[in-house]
Amino acid sequence: MSTATPHRPVSAPATTPTATSTARPAVDWRVRFAVLSLIWGFSFLLIKVGTDGYAPFQVTFGRLFFGTAVLAVAMMVKRDRLPRGARTWMHLAVAALLLNAAPFSLFAYAEQTIPSTLAGICNATSPLWGMALSMVALSSDRPTRRRVAGLGVGFLGVLTVLGVWQGFSGLDYGGTAMALLASLCYPIGWIYLRRTLANTGCSNLAITGSQLFVATLELALITPLFTTLPTSFPVVPLLAVVALGALGTGVALLLQYGLVAEIGPTTAQMVTYFIPVIATAAGVAVLGESLSWNTPVGAVVVLAGAALTQTRPRKKRSAPQS
DSSP: OOOOOOSSOSOOOOOOOOTTTTOOOSSOHHHHHHHHHHHHHHHHHHHHHHHTTSOHHHHHHHHHHHHHHHHHHHHHHHTOOOOOSHHHHHHHHHHHIIIIIHHHHHHHHHTTTSOHHHHHHHHTTHHHHHHHHHHHHOTTOOOOHHHHHHHHHHHHHHHHHTTGGGOOTTOOHHHHHHHHHHHHHHHHHHHHHHHHSTTSSOOHHHHHHHHHHHHHHHHHHHHHHHOOOOSOOOHHHHHHHHHHHIIIIIIHHHHHHHHHHHHOHHHHTTHHHHHHHHHHHHHHHHHOOOOOTHHHHHHHHHHHHHHHHHOOOOOOOOOOOO
8 A cells, every 4th residue: 555655755865977876777667666556556455354353553563564674674785874863763753653653554444444445545635635735835846737637637537447426335434534534644744754854864765764663663552552462363364464564565665766766756656546446456356346347447547647647848948049
């Protein structure tokens, strides 16, 4: 499941244009984009399976624990240093709450009463929340009409994929509200992160790894207050939690930051719209759900919105001086 894609990398240290800085990754960004879409698309299914055997806070704690483990290994391999200073770690604690602990827990609680497909719809609203908030909080980040149109078309595609005109009778409104609140947490967290941790001198990996570590500590304190130790450990839900943490959080974040650095945040954040498409396909393949006409049609609309969002207005050529 997604964490909202940042509008720009947390830190962007200046580098000289050497051969190593311009070298292309071994795997094309389109392949990594597709893998990230698959991982986050299956995350809602993994959450649903995890909560079948464990309490929502336990699922979130497991997700953060295994996700932190993956990033810790990556940090050791790259020999990244941890952030320094009490003030930086205080900001990381707030960011961890907004970007990890709160939304992950809210989605886990929400999926106890609502379908994972509806959670996917709510997750797709994050870029829309983010655009609205950035207009207020980030004066330097003004969206163009084309970007607004692209995001709107993409969101309509998500609604088409899931056939919202058929209604959501029998759904729990509290669960839906929690899922929407979880999606709102992401852009708030990214705006906070940009305002407070943009110039720490640390890499994105170090910031994110430290952030997940703090979120794990937060859940380690909260979980015992609201849950009891499980009397049994069902294997399938446990494997779902491990996969949700190691793949859906750890590996996914590594892929996400690599994409943001290479192709930019606008294109990278379009993965949000592919998540419900993948989630629907997973439901058909894994759960045997029927496939109606609106799914492929909606997928085309999502792709059209993605393409529209990636376009940029042409720069006006300056008139030749006489």
